[in-house]
Amino acid sequence: MGSVADKIARKVATQIRSNVIDLSAFRAGRELAAEAGLDGSRFEDLVEQGYDPAFAFYAQGLTLVSMFAEAISAMPEAKGYAKAMAKAEDEYIPEGPPISPLTASYFNMWAFFDLQFGASRETMGTCILRVAETTGMPGWIAGIVRPMQDSRMGFYVHMGMDGPLVLLKDIVTGRVLRCHSATGYLGEAGQLWYTRLLPPPVPDIGHHVVVTTPYVVLDGTEQRFLDYIGREVVRMTAAGGRKAADAETLLKFGPTANHWNEYIFLAYVNHQPDAIFLAGVPDIRESLPQAQRGRPPHR
CATH class of the missing domain: 2.40.50.140 (Nucleic acid-binding proteins)
Structure with a gap:
Protein backbone atom coordinates (compact mmCIF):
# COMPACT_ATOMS: atom_id res chain seq x y z
CA MET A 1 0.00 0.00 0.00
CA GLY A 2 2.64 2.53 1.05
CA SER A 3 2.32 5.88 2.75
CA VAL A 4 0.21 8.81 1.57
CA ALA A 5 3.40 10.38 0.24
CA ASP A 6 4.17 7.20 -1.76
CA LYS A 7 0.67 7.16 -3.26
CA ILE A 8 0.86 10.82 -4.22
CA ALA A 9 4.33 10.36 -5.72
CA ARG A 10 3.20 7.40 -7.82
CA LYS A 11 0.19 9.32 -9.09
CA VAL A 12 2.29 12.36 -9.99
CA ALA A 13 4.81 10.14 -11.81
CA THR A 14 2.02 8.48 -13.80
CA GLN A 15 0.45 11.82 -14.69
CA ILE A 16 3.79 13.20 -15.83
CA ARG A 17 4.40 10.18 -18.07
CA SER A 18 0.93 10.47 -19.59
CA ASN A 19 1.22 14.27 -19.96
CA VAL A 20 -1.78 14.81 -17.67
CA ILE A 21 0.33 17.13 -15.53
CA ASP A 22 1.74 20.12 -17.38
CA LEU A 23 5.32 20.54 -16.27
CA SER A 24 5.49 24.14 -17.48
CA ALA A 25 4.69 25.39 -13.98
CA PHE A 26 7.49 23.31 -12.50
CA ARG A 27 9.87 24.45 -15.26
CA ALA A 28 8.86 28.04 -14.55
CA GLY A 29 9.62 27.43 -10.91
CA ARG A 30 13.04 26.14 -11.82
CA GLU A 31 13.71 29.21 -13.94
CA LEU A 32 12.64 31.43 -11.04
CA ALA A 33 14.95 29.49 -8.77
CA ALA A 34 17.91 29.86 -11.11
CA GLU A 35 17.26 33.57 -11.56
CA ALA A 36 17.13 34.02 -7.79
CA GLY A 37 20.42 32.26 -7.30
CA LEU A 38 19.02 29.06 -5.77
CA ASP A 39 21.55 27.02 -7.71
CA GLY A 40 24.36 28.82 -5.87
CA SER A 41 24.89 31.59 -8.43
CA ARG A 42 24.20 35.33 -8.45
CA PHE A 43 24.21 35.77 -4.68
CA GLU A 44 26.51 38.77 -5.06
CA ASP A 45 24.01 40.38 -7.44
CA LEU A 46 21.20 39.88 -4.93
CA VAL A 47 23.24 41.44 -2.15
CA GLU A 48 23.97 44.45 -4.36
CA GLN A 49 20.23 44.84 -4.95
CA GLY A 50 19.64 44.94 -1.20
CA TYR A 51 18.29 41.43 -0.68
CA ASP A 52 19.71 39.11 1.92
CA PRO A 53 20.71 36.03 -0.12
CA ALA A 54 19.51 33.51 2.47
CA PHE A 55 16.09 35.15 2.58
CA ALA A 56 15.92 35.30 -1.24
CA PHE A 57 16.76 31.60 -1.43
CA TYR A 58 13.89 30.56 0.81
CA ALA A 59 11.39 33.12 -0.50
CA GLN A 60 11.75 31.74 -4.01
CA GLY A 61 11.75 28.23 -2.57
CA LEU A 62 8.33 28.89 -1.07
CA THR A 63 7.08 29.96 -4.49
CA LEU A 64 8.12 26.56 -5.80
CA VAL A 65 6.57 24.73 -2.83
CA SER A 66 3.27 26.55 -3.28
CA MET A 67 3.06 25.38 -6.91
CA PHE A 68 3.61 21.77 -5.88
CA ALA A 69 1.17 22.12 -2.97
CA GLU A 70 -1.59 23.48 -5.18
CA ALA A 71 -1.39 20.44 -7.44
CA ILE A 72 -1.07 17.88 -4.64
CA SER A 73 -3.81 19.31 -2.41
CA ALA A 74 -6.37 18.74 -5.18
CA MET A 75 -5.71 14.97 -5.14
CA PRO A 76 -8.08 12.63 -3.23
CA GLU A 77 -5.10 11.30 -1.29
CA ALA A 78 -4.62 14.77 0.22
CA LYS A 79 -8.25 15.40 1.16
CA GLY A 80 -7.32 15.32 4.85
CA TYR A 81 -4.83 18.09 4.25
CA ALA A 82 -7.30 20.22 2.28
CA LYS A 83 -9.95 19.84 5.00
CA ALA A 84 -7.55 20.76 7.84
CA MET A 85 -6.23 23.74 5.90
CA ALA A 86 -9.70 25.07 5.13
CA LYS A 87 -10.71 24.74 8.79
CA ALA A 88 -7.59 26.56 10.02
CA GLU A 89 -8.02 29.34 7.45
CA ASP A 90 -11.65 29.84 8.48
CA GLU A 91 -10.86 29.92 12.18
CA TYR A 92 -7.66 31.96 12.21
CA ILE A 93 -7.90 34.14 9.05
CA PRO A 94 -4.11 34.23 8.50
CA GLU A 95 -3.58 37.69 7.00
CA GLY A 96 -1.67 39.45 9.76
CA PRO A 97 -2.71 42.26 12.14
CA PRO A 98 -5.09 43.95 12.58
CA ILE A 99 -7.24 41.21 11.02
CA SER A 100 -5.42 38.31 12.66
CA PRO A 101 -2.21 37.87 14.66
CA LEU A 102 -1.31 34.94 12.42
CA THR A 103 0.83 36.36 9.62
CA ALA A 104 1.06 34.82 6.17
CA SER A 105 4.76 34.10 6.71
CA TYR A 106 3.99 32.12 9.86
CA PHE A 107 0.89 30.36 8.53
CA ASN A 108 2.37 29.28 5.20
CA MET A 109 5.36 27.64 6.85
CA TRP A 110 3.05 25.87 9.30
CA ALA A 111 0.68 24.76 6.53
CA PHE A 112 3.41 23.41 4.24
CA PHE A 113 5.81 21.87 6.74
CA ASP A 114 4.10 21.26 10.11
CA LEU A 115 0.48 20.35 9.36
CA GLN A 116 0.29 16.55 9.32
CA PHE A 117 -2.32 14.46 7.50
CA GLY A 118 -3.03 10.84 6.61
CA ALA A 119 -2.30 7.69 8.57
CA SER A 120 1.43 8.07 7.90
CA ARG A 121 1.39 11.65 9.28
CA GLU A 122 2.83 13.32 6.20
CA THR A 123 3.23 17.03 5.60
CA MET A 124 3.08 18.79 2.28
CA GLY A 125 6.86 19.08 2.51
CA THR A 126 7.43 15.34 2.96
CA CYS A 127 5.10 14.66 0.03
CA ILE A 128 7.01 17.06 -2.22
CA LEU A 129 10.31 15.44 -1.22
CA ARG A 130 8.90 12.01 -2.07
CA VAL A 131 7.57 13.26 -5.41
CA ALA A 132 10.95 14.77 -6.27
CA GLU A 133 12.71 11.51 -5.42
CA THR A 134 10.24 9.25 -7.24
CA THR A 135 10.04 11.31 -10.42
CA GLY A 136 13.78 11.95 -10.67
CA MET A 137 13.50 15.70 -10.33
CA PRO A 138 16.75 17.70 -9.97
CA GLY A 139 18.50 17.45 -6.63
CA TRP A 140 18.29 21.18 -6.04
CA ILE A 141 14.55 20.81 -5.36
CA ALA A 142 15.21 18.66 -2.29
CA GLY A 143 17.98 21.09 -1.38
CA ILE A 144 15.38 23.86 -1.15
CA VAL A 145 12.55 21.90 0.47
CA ARG A 146 14.39 19.74 3.03
CA PRO A 147 15.73 22.53 5.29
CA MET A 148 12.27 24.10 5.36
CA GLN A 149 10.69 20.75 6.20
CA ASP A 150 13.26 20.14 8.94
CA SER A 151 12.63 23.55 10.51
Missing part, protein backbone atom coordinates in the same frame (compact mmCIF):
# COMPACT_ATOMS: atom_id res chain seq x y z
CA ARG A 152 10.28 24.38 13.37
CA MET A 153 9.04 27.33 15.36
CA GLY A 154 10.92 27.88 18.58
CA PHE A 155 11.53 30.18 21.51
CA TYR A 156 14.76 32.18 21.33
CA VAL A 157 16.43 34.55 23.76
CA HIS A 158 17.79 37.72 22.13
CA MET A 159 21.49 37.78 23.07
CA GLY A 160 22.45 41.08 21.43
CA MET A 161 23.82 41.98 18.01
CA ASP A 162 26.71 40.93 15.80
CA GLY A 163 26.85 43.85 13.42
CA PRO A 164 23.55 43.80 11.50
CA LEU A 165 22.76 40.25 12.65
CA VAL A 166 20.66 39.32 15.68
CA LEU A 167 22.10 36.72 18.06
CA LEU A 168 19.34 34.30 19.06
CA LYS A 169 19.70 31.49 21.60
CA ASP A 170 17.45 28.45 21.14
CA ILE A 171 16.18 27.72 24.65
CA VAL A 172 15.90 23.98 23.88
CA THR A 173 19.27 23.32 22.25
CA GLY A 174 21.21 26.18 23.83
CA ARG A 175 22.73 27.11 20.45
CA VAL A 176 23.35 30.79 19.76
CA LEU A 177 22.78 31.59 16.08
CA ARG A 178 23.65 34.64 13.98
CA CYS A 179 20.44 35.64 12.20
CA HIS A 180 19.18 38.02 9.54
CA SER A 181 15.73 39.29 10.53
CA ALA A 182 13.73 39.39 7.29
CA THR A 183 11.25 42.04 8.50
CA GLY A 184 14.06 44.32 9.65
CA TYR A 185 13.05 44.10 13.32
CA LEU A 186 16.18 43.93 15.48
CA GLY A 187 14.68 44.03 18.96
CA GLU A 188 16.87 44.22 22.04
CA ALA A 189 18.86 41.92 24.28
CA GLY A 190 16.83 39.92 26.78
CA GLN A 191 13.67 39.60 24.68
CA LEU A 192 12.09 36.20 24.11
CA TRP A 193 11.17 35.63 20.46
CA TYR A 194 8.82 32.97 19.13
CA THR A 195 9.78 32.49 15.49
CA ARG A 196 11.21 30.15 12.85
CA LEU A 197 14.83 30.12 11.74
CA LEU A 198 16.14 28.60 8.53
CA PRO A 199 19.81 27.58 8.17
CA PRO A 200 22.42 29.03 5.80
CA PRO A 201 21.39 27.65 2.37
CA VAL A 202 24.93 27.41 0.96
CA PRO A 203 28.41 27.31 2.54
CA ASP A 204 29.18 30.87 1.41
CA ILE A 205 26.44 32.22 3.69
CA GLY A 206 27.28 32.16 7.38
CA HIS A 207 23.99 33.14 9.00
CA HIS A 208 20.47 31.88 9.59
CA VAL A 209 17.38 33.80 8.52
CA VAL A 210 14.37 34.70 10.69
CA VAL A 211 11.83 33.79 8.04
CA THR A 212 8.62 34.67 9.92
CA THR A 213 7.61 37.96 11.47
CA PRO A 214 9.06 37.83 15.01
CA TYR A 215 6.57 37.21 17.81
CA VAL A 216 7.99 38.89 20.91
CA VAL A 217 6.68 37.43 24.19
CA LEU A 218 6.60 40.48 26.44
CA ASP A 219 6.47 38.58 29.73
CA GLY A 220 8.47 35.62 28.47
CA THR A 221 11.61 34.28 30.12
CA GLU A 222 13.76 31.30 29.20
CA GLN A 223 12.97 29.42 32.41
CA ARG A 224 9.24 30.11 32.26
CA PHE A 225 9.00 28.55 28.82
CA LEU A 226 11.38 25.69 29.58
CA ASP A 227 9.07 24.83 32.48
CA TYR A 228 6.07 24.98 30.13
CA ILE A 229 7.77 22.74 27.56
CA GLY A 230 8.54 20.23 30.29
CA ARG A 231 4.92 20.12 31.44
CA GLU A 232 3.56 19.77 27.90
CA VAL A 233 6.00 16.99 26.99
CA VAL A 234 4.87 15.02 30.06
CA ARG A 235 1.23 15.42 29.00
CA MET A 236 1.99 14.42 25.40
CA THR A 237 3.91 11.36 26.53
CA ALA A 238 1.06 10.28 28.81
CA ALA A 239 -1.45 10.75 25.98
CA GLY A 240 0.72 8.80 23.56
CA GLY A 241 1.11 5.72 25.75
CA ARG A 242 4.47 4.06 25.26
CA LYS A 243 5.58 6.58 22.63
CA ALA A 244 7.63 9.24 24.41
CA ALA A 245 7.29 12.83 23.23
CA ASP A 246 10.08 15.41 23.22
CA ALA A 247 10.53 19.16 22.96
CA GLU A 248 11.29 19.07 19.22
CA THR A 249 8.02 17.23 18.48
CA LEU A 250 6.07 19.64 20.67
CA LEU A 251 7.51 22.73 19.03
CA LYS A 252 7.01 21.46 15.48
CA PHE A 253 3.66 19.67 15.63
CA GLY A 254 2.15 20.58 19.01
CA PRO A 255 -0.04 18.24 21.05
CA THR A 256 -2.82 19.09 18.54
CA ALA A 257 -2.66 20.44 14.99
CA ASN A 258 -3.78 23.97 15.87
CA HIS A 259 -2.09 24.23 19.26
CA TRP A 260 0.41 26.91 18.25
CA ASN A 261 -2.10 28.76 16.06
CA GLU A 262 -4.36 28.97 19.09
CA TYR A 263 -1.54 30.15 21.33
CA ILE A 264 -0.71 33.05 19.01
CA PHE A 265 -4.39 33.99 18.74
CA LEU A 266 -4.97 34.01 22.49
CA ALA A 267 -1.59 35.56 23.40
CA TYR A 268 -1.84 38.56 21.05
CA VAL A 269 -1.23 41.96 22.68
CA ASN A 270 -0.20 44.44 19.99
CA HIS A 271 1.82 44.84 16.82
CA GLN A 272 3.95 47.11 14.70
CA PRO A 273 4.84 46.65 11.01
CA ASP A 274 7.91 44.48 11.68
CA ALA A 275 6.97 42.58 14.86
CA ILE A 276 4.00 41.20 16.82
CA PHE A 277 3.78 41.21 20.61
CA LEU A 278 2.41 38.36 22.71
CA ALA A 279 2.02 37.63 26.41
CA GLY A 280 1.34 34.54 28.46
CA VAL A 281 2.09 30.82 28.51
CA PRO A 282 0.06 28.33 26.44
CA ASP A 283 -1.15 26.17 29.35
CA ILE A 284 -1.89 29.03 31.77
CA ARG A 285 -5.12 30.33 30.31
CA GLU A 286 -5.45 33.23 32.71
CA SER A 287 -2.09 34.55 31.43
CA LEU A 288 -3.35 34.87 27.83
CA PRO A 289 -4.76 38.35 27.03
CA GLN A 290 -7.44 37.29 24.55
CA ALA A 291 -8.62 34.47 26.82
CA GLN A 292 -9.07 37.06 29.58
CA ARG A 293 -11.35 38.99 27.22
CA GLY A 294 -13.65 35.99 27.01
CA ARG A 295 -12.56 34.56 23.67
CA PRO A 296 -13.54 30.85 23.61
CA PRO A 297 -10.82 28.35 22.61
CA HIS A 298 -10.82 26.94 19.08
CA ARG A 299 -11.02 23.19 18.50
Whole structure:
Protein backbone atom coordinates (compact mmCIF):
# COMPACT_ATOMS: atom_id res chain seq x y z
CA MET A 1 0.00 0.00 0.00
CA GLY A 2 2.64 2.53 1.05
CA SER A 3 2.32 5.88 2.75
CA VAL A 4 0.21 8.81 1.57
CA ALA A 5 3.40 10.38 0.24
CA ASP A 6 4.17 7.20 -1.76
CA LYS A 7 0.67 7.16 -3.26
CA ILE A 8 0.86 10.82 -4.22
CA ALA A 9 4.33 10.36 -5.72
CA ARG A 10 3.20 7.40 -7.82
CA LYS A 11 0.19 9.32 -9.09
CA VAL A 12 2.29 12.36 -9.99
CA ALA A 13 4.81 10.14 -11.81
CA THR A 14 2.02 8.48 -13.80
CA GLN A 15 0.45 11.82 -14.69
CA ILE A 16 3.79 13.20 -15.83
CA ARG A 17 4.40 10.18 -18.07
CA SER A 18 0.93 10.47 -19.59
CA ASN A 19 1.22 14.27 -19.96
CA VAL A 20 -1.78 14.81 -17.67
CA ILE A 21 0.33 17.13 -15.53
CA ASP A 22 1.74 20.12 -17.38
CA LEU A 23 5.32 20.54 -16.27
CA SER A 24 5.49 24.14 -17.48
CA ALA A 25 4.69 25.39 -13.98
CA PHE A 26 7.49 23.31 -12.50
CA ARG A 27 9.87 24.45 -15.26
CA ALA A 28 8.86 28.04 -14.55
CA GLY A 29 9.62 27.43 -10.91
CA ARG A 30 13.04 26.14 -11.82
CA GLU A 31 13.71 29.21 -13.94
CA LEU A 32 12.64 31.43 -11.04
CA ALA A 33 14.95 29.49 -8.77
CA ALA A 34 17.91 29.86 -11.11
CA GLU A 35 17.26 33.57 -11.56
CA ALA A 36 17.13 34.02 -7.79
CA GLY A 37 20.42 32.26 -7.30
CA LEU A 38 19.02 29.06 -5.77
CA ASP A 39 21.55 27.02 -7.71
CA GLY A 40 24.36 28.82 -5.87
CA SER A 41 24.89 31.59 -8.43
CA ARG A 42 24.20 35.33 -8.45
CA PHE A 43 24.21 35.77 -4.68
CA GLU A 44 26.51 38.77 -5.06
CA ASP A 45 24.01 40.38 -7.44
CA LEU A 46 21.20 39.88 -4.93
CA VAL A 47 23.24 41.44 -2.15
CA GLU A 48 23.97 44.45 -4.36
CA GLN A 49 20.23 44.84 -4.95
CA GLY A 50 19.64 44.94 -1.20
CA TYR A 51 18.29 41.43 -0.68
CA ASP A 52 19.71 39.11 1.92
CA PRO A 53 20.71 36.03 -0.12
CA ALA A 54 19.51 33.51 2.47
CA PHE A 55 16.09 35.15 2.58
CA ALA A 56 15.92 35.30 -1.24
CA PHE A 57 16.76 31.60 -1.43
CA TYR A 58 13.89 30.56 0.81
CA ALA A 59 11.39 33.12 -0.50
CA GLN A 60 11.75 31.74 -4.01
CA GLY A 61 11.75 28.23 -2.57
CA LEU A 62 8.33 28.89 -1.07
CA THR A 63 7.08 29.96 -4.49
CA LEU A 64 8.12 26.56 -5.80
CA VAL A 65 6.57 24.73 -2.83
CA SER A 66 3.27 26.55 -3.28
CA MET A 67 3.06 25.38 -6.91
CA PHE A 68 3.61 21.77 -5.88
CA ALA A 69 1.17 22.12 -2.97
CA GLU A 70 -1.59 23.48 -5.18
CA ALA A 71 -1.39 20.44 -7.44
CA ILE A 72 -1.07 17.88 -4.64
CA SER A 73 -3.81 19.31 -2.41
CA ALA A 74 -6.37 18.74 -5.18
CA MET A 75 -5.71 14.97 -5.14
CA PRO A 76 -8.08 12.63 -3.23
CA GLU A 77 -5.10 11.30 -1.29
CA ALA A 78 -4.62 14.77 0.22
CA LYS A 79 -8.25 15.40 1.16
CA GLY A 80 -7.32 15.32 4.85
CA TYR A 81 -4.83 18.09 4.25
CA ALA A 82 -7.30 20.22 2.28
CA LYS A 83 -9.95 19.84 5.00
CA ALA A 84 -7.55 20.76 7.84
CA MET A 85 -6.23 23.74 5.90
CA ALA A 86 -9.70 25.07 5.13
CA LYS A 87 -10.71 24.74 8.79
CA ALA A 88 -7.59 26.56 10.02
CA GLU A 89 -8.02 29.34 7.45
CA ASP A 90 -11.65 29.84 8.48
CA GLU A 91 -10.86 29.92 12.18
CA TYR A 92 -7.66 31.96 12.21
CA ILE A 93 -7.90 34.14 9.05
CA PRO A 94 -4.11 34.23 8.50
CA GLU A 95 -3.58 37.69 7.00
CA GLY A 96 -1.67 39.45 9.76
CA PRO A 97 -2.71 42.26 12.14
CA PRO A 98 -5.09 43.95 12.58
CA ILE A 99 -7.24 41.21 11.02
CA SER A 100 -5.42 38.31 12.66
CA PRO A 101 -2.21 37.87 14.66
CA LEU A 102 -1.31 34.94 12.42
CA THR A 103 0.83 36.36 9.62
CA ALA A 104 1.06 34.82 6.17
CA SER A 105 4.76 34.10 6.71
CA TYR A 106 3.99 32.12 9.86
CA PHE A 107 0.89 30.36 8.53
CA ASN A 108 2.37 29.28 5.20
CA MET A 109 5.36 27.64 6.85
CA TRP A 110 3.05 25.87 9.30
CA ALA A 111 0.68 24.76 6.53
CA PHE A 112 3.41 23.41 4.24
CA PHE A 113 5.81 21.87 6.74
CA ASP A 114 4.10 21.26 10.11
CA LEU A 115 0.48 20.35 9.36
CA GLN A 116 0.29 16.55 9.32
CA PHE A 117 -2.32 14.46 7.50
CA GLY A 118 -3.03 10.84 6.61
CA ALA A 119 -2.30 7.69 8.57
CA SER A 120 1.43 8.07 7.90
CA ARG A 121 1.39 11.65 9.28
CA GLU A 122 2.83 13.32 6.20
CA THR A 123 3.23 17.03 5.60
CA MET A 124 3.08 18.79 2.28
CA GLY A 125 6.86 19.08 2.51
CA THR A 126 7.43 15.34 2.96
CA CYS A 127 5.10 14.66 0.03
CA ILE A 128 7.01 17.06 -2.22
CA LEU A 129 10.31 15.44 -1.22
CA ARG A 130 8.90 12.01 -2.07
CA VAL A 131 7.57 13.26 -5.41
CA ALA A 132 10.95 14.77 -6.27
CA GLU A 133 12.71 11.51 -5.42
CA THR A 134 10.24 9.25 -7.24
CA THR A 135 10.04 11.31 -10.42
CA GLY A 136 13.78 11.95 -10.67
CA MET A 137 13.50 15.70 -10.33
CA PRO A 138 16.75 17.70 -9.97
CA GLY A 139 18.50 17.45 -6.63
CA TRP A 140 18.29 21.18 -6.04
CA ILE A 141 14.55 20.81 -5.36
CA ALA A 142 15.21 18.66 -2.29
CA GLY A 143 17.98 21.09 -1.38
CA ILE A 144 15.38 23.86 -1.15
CA VAL A 145 12.55 21.90 0.47
CA ARG A 146 14.39 19.74 3.03
CA PRO A 147 15.73 22.53 5.29
CA MET A 148 12.27 24.10 5.36
CA GLN A 149 10.69 20.75 6.20
CA ASP A 150 13.26 20.14 8.94
CA SER A 151 12.63 23.55 10.51
CA ARG A 152 10.28 24.38 13.37
CA MET A 153 9.04 27.33 15.36
CA GLY A 154 10.92 27.88 18.58
CA PHE A 155 11.53 30.18 21.51
CA TYR A 156 14.76 32.18 21.33
CA VAL A 157 16.43 34.55 23.76
CA HIS A 158 17.79 37.72 22.13
CA MET A 159 21.49 37.78 23.07
CA GLY A 160 22.45 41.08 21.43
CA MET A 161 23.82 41.98 18.01
CA ASP A 162 26.71 40.93 15.80
CA GLY A 163 26.85 43.85 13.42
CA PRO A 164 23.55 43.80 11.50
CA LEU A 165 22.76 40.25 12.65
CA VAL A 166 20.66 39.32 15.68
CA LEU A 167 22.10 36.72 18.06
CA LEU A 168 19.34 34.30 19.06
CA LYS A 169 19.70 31.49 21.60
CA ASP A 170 17.45 28.45 21.14
CA ILE A 171 16.18 27.72 24.65
CA VAL A 172 15.90 23.98 23.88
CA THR A 173 19.27 23.32 22.25
CA GLY A 174 21.21 26.18 23.83
CA ARG A 175 22.73 27.11 20.45
CA VAL A 176 23.35 30.79 19.76
CA LEU A 177 22.78 31.59 16.08
CA ARG A 178 23.65 34.64 13.98
CA CYS A 179 20.44 35.64 12.20
CA HIS A 180 19.18 38.02 9.54
CA SER A 181 15.73 39.29 10.53
CA ALA A 182 13.73 39.39 7.29
CA THR A 183 11.25 42.04 8.50
CA GLY A 184 14.06 44.32 9.65
CA TYR A 185 13.05 44.10 13.32
CA LEU A 186 16.18 43.93 15.48
CA GLY A 187 14.68 44.03 18.96
CA GLU A 188 16.87 44.22 22.04
CA ALA A 189 18.86 41.92 24.28
CA GLY A 190 16.83 39.92 26.78
CA GLN A 191 13.67 39.60 24.68
CA LEU A 192 12.09 36.20 24.11
CA TRP A 193 11.17 35.63 20.46
CA TYR A 194 8.82 32.97 19.13
CA THR A 195 9.78 32.49 15.49
CA ARG A 196 11.21 30.15 12.85
CA LEU A 197 14.83 30.12 11.74
CA LEU A 198 16.14 28.60 8.53
CA PRO A 199 19.81 27.58 8.17
CA PRO A 200 22.42 29.03 5.80
CA PRO A 201 21.39 27.65 2.37
CA VAL A 202 24.93 27.41 0.96
CA PRO A 203 28.41 27.31 2.54
CA ASP A 204 29.18 30.87 1.41
CA ILE A 205 26.44 32.22 3.69
CA GLY A 206 27.28 32.16 7.38
CA HIS A 207 23.99 33.14 9.00
CA HIS A 208 20.47 31.88 9.59
CA VAL A 209 17.38 33.80 8.52
CA VAL A 210 14.37 34.70 10.69
CA VAL A 211 11.83 33.79 8.04
CA THR A 212 8.62 34.67 9.92
CA THR A 213 7.61 37.96 11.47
CA PRO A 214 9.06 37.83 15.01
CA TYR A 215 6.57 37.21 17.81
CA VAL A 216 7.99 38.89 20.91
CA VAL A 217 6.68 37.43 24.19
CA LEU A 218 6.60 40.48 26.44
CA ASP A 219 6.47 38.58 29.73
CA GLY A 220 8.47 35.62 28.47
CA THR A 221 11.61 34.28 30.12
CA GLU A 222 13.76 31.30 29.20
CA GLN A 223 12.97 29.42 32.41
CA ARG A 224 9.24 30.11 32.26
CA PHE A 225 9.00 28.55 28.82
CA LEU A 226 11.38 25.69 29.58
CA ASP A 227 9.07 24.83 32.48
CA TYR A 228 6.07 24.98 30.13
CA ILE A 229 7.77 22.74 27.56
CA GLY A 230 8.54 20.23 30.29
CA ARG A 231 4.92 20.12 31.44
CA GLU A 232 3.56 19.77 27.90
CA VAL A 233 6.00 16.99 26.99
CA VAL A 234 4.87 15.02 30.06
CA ARG A 235 1.23 15.42 29.00
CA MET A 236 1.99 14.42 25.40
CA THR A 237 3.91 11.36 26.53
CA ALA A 238 1.06 10.28 28.81
CA ALA A 239 -1.45 10.75 25.98
CA GLY A 240 0.72 8.80 23.56
CA GLY A 241 1.11 5.72 25.75
CA ARG A 242 4.47 4.06 25.26
CA LYS A 243 5.58 6.58 22.63
CA ALA A 244 7.63 9.24 24.41
CA ALA A 245 7.29 12.83 23.23
CA ASP A 246 10.08 15.41 23.22
CA ALA A 247 10.53 19.16 22.96
CA GLU A 248 11.29 19.07 19.22
CA THR A 249 8.02 17.23 18.48
CA LEU A 250 6.07 19.64 20.67
CA LEU A 251 7.51 22.73 19.03
CA LYS A 252 7.01 21.46 15.48
CA PHE A 253 3.66 19.67 15.63
CA GLY A 254 2.15 20.58 19.01
CA PRO A 255 -0.04 18.24 21.05
CA THR A 256 -2.82 19.09 18.54
CA ALA A 257 -2.66 20.44 14.99
CA ASN A 258 -3.78 23.97 15.87
CA HIS A 259 -2.09 24.23 19.26
CA TRP A 260 0.41 26.91 18.25
CA ASN A 261 -2.10 28.76 16.06
CA GLU A 262 -4.36 28.97 19.09
CA TYR A 263 -1.54 30.15 21.33
CA ILE A 264 -0.71 33.05 19.01
CA PHE A 265 -4.39 33.99 18.74
CA LEU A 266 -4.97 34.01 22.49
CA ALA A 267 -1.59 35.56 23.40
CA TYR A 268 -1.84 38.56 21.05
CA VAL A 269 -1.23 41.96 22.68
CA ASN A 270 -0.20 44.44 19.99
CA HIS A 271 1.82 44.84 16.82
CA GLN A 272 3.95 47.11 14.70
CA PRO A 273 4.84 46.65 11.01
CA ASP A 274 7.91 44.48 11.68
CA ALA A 275 6.97 42.58 14.86
CA ILE A 276 4.00 41.20 16.82
CA PHE A 277 3.78 41.21 20.61
CA LEU A 278 2.41 38.36 22.71
CA ALA A 279 2.02 37.63 26.41
CA GLY A 280 1.34 34.54 28.46
CA VAL A 281 2.09 30.82 28.51
CA PRO A 282 0.06 28.33 26.44
CA ASP A 283 -1.15 26.17 29.35
CA ILE A 284 -1.89 29.03 31.77
CA ARG A 285 -5.12 30.33 30.31
CA GLU A 286 -5.45 33.23 32.71
CA SER A 287 -2.09 34.55 31.43
CA LEU A 288 -3.35 34.87 27.83
CA PRO A 289 -4.76 38.35 27.03
CA GLN A 290 -7.44 37.29 24.55
CA ALA A 291 -8.62 34.47 26.82
CA GLN A 292 -9.07 37.06 29.58
CA ARG A 293 -11.35 38.99 27.22
CA GLY A 294 -13.65 35.99 27.01
CA ARG A 295 -12.56 34.56 23.67
CA PRO A 296 -13.54 30.85 23.61
CA PRO A 297 -10.82 28.35 22.61
CA HIS A 298 -10.82 26.94 19.08
CA ARG A 299 -11.02 23.19 18.50
